[in-house]
Amino acid sequence: MADDPQWTQDLATNESGDLPASTSNAIVQQATPxxxxxxxxxxxxxxxxxxxxxxxxxxxxxxxxxxxxxxxxxxxxxxxxxxxxxxxxxxxxxxxxxxxxxxxxxxxxxxxxxxxxxxxxxxxxxxxxxxxxxxxxxxxxxxxxxxxxxxxxxxxx
Incomplete structure (x- = not known):
């Protein structure tokens, strides 16, 4: 699931595709095994x-x-x-x-x-x-x- 780019995109954005105001400075990073x-x-x-x-x-x-x-x-x-x-x-x-x-x-x-x-x-x-x-x-x-x-x-x- 974490390897799915869409899953990562969904974590970082809301339904409209914009960054939520509360997490506008947050960057989603995938953990390297x-x-x-x-x-x-x-x-x-x-x-x-x-x-x-x-x-x-x-x-x-x-x-x-x-x-x-x-x-x-x-x-x-x-x-x-x-x-x-x-x-x-x-x-x-x-x-x-x-x-x-x-x-x-x-x-x-x-x-x-x-x-x-x-x-x-x-x-x-x-x-x-x-x-x-x-x-x-x-x-x-x-x-x-x-x-x-x-x-x-x-x-x-």
């Missing part, structure tokens, strides 16, 4: 991400960046870093990884702590994508990263 994962303690989330292989870890962390950052499990991202991660820029990496085979890179990454692996992935994301280690980000994940940086910079919406 919260996945039970987001209510887990930080320690348990850290235990879960410890078990992920590097490729899955990178995808998981970028997809859940705001949550993990709020728990201190992901580094803060600057606006230039988010631009680097979310676009196909020609910014060269500090240490070019292209000469290291992906198998060796994955072996090295498996021995990093989760926060260090995340820092490494953030610093070298484009190279990791080029090697096939990190997945390309979906448009939703890109938007989420940009919004997270804006919230840190300007405060919550």
């Amino acid at each position: 919260q996945h039970p994962f987001y209510s887990l303690p930080a320690e348990l989330i850290l235990d879960i991400v410890d078990l992920l292989p590097p490729e899955a870890f990178i995808n998981f962390v970028f997809a859940n960046y705001p949550l993990l950052h709020s728990y201190g499990l992901a580094p803060a991202l600057s606006r230039p870093r988010v631009v680097y991660i979310t676009t196909q820029t020609g910014i060269p990496a500090l240490f070019p990884l292209l000469s290291i085979p992906p198998e060796i890179m994955l072996h090295v990454m498996r021995h990093l702590k989760p926060i260090d692996m995340m820092r490494f992935a953030v610093a070298n994301y484009q190279d990791l994508v080029h090697q096939g280690i990190a997945p390309p980000l979906s448009e939703e994940t890109r938007r989420q990263l940009r919004n997270a940086v804006n919230r840190e910079r300007f405060g919550p919406d």
Whole structure:
């Protein structure tokens, strides 16, 4: 019923389609369902991400960046870093990884702590994508990263 746009419209308007005077400033918002994962303690989330292989870890962390950052499990991202991660820029990496085979890179990454692996992935994301280690980000994940940086910079919406 809450997914029905007409039901939402009926909540916000009277029979004539106008906003009632008493609720003219009210905005009807549909609640976004919260996945039970987001209510887990930080320690348990850290235990879960410890078990992920590097490729899955990178995808998981970028997809859940705001949550993990709020728990201190992901580094803060600057606006230039988010631009680097979310676009196909020609910014060269500090240490070019292209000469290291992906198998060796994955072996090295498996021995990093989760926060260090995340820092490494953030610093070298484009190279990791080029090697096939990190997945390309979906448009939703890109938007989420940009919004997270804006919230840190300007405060919550």
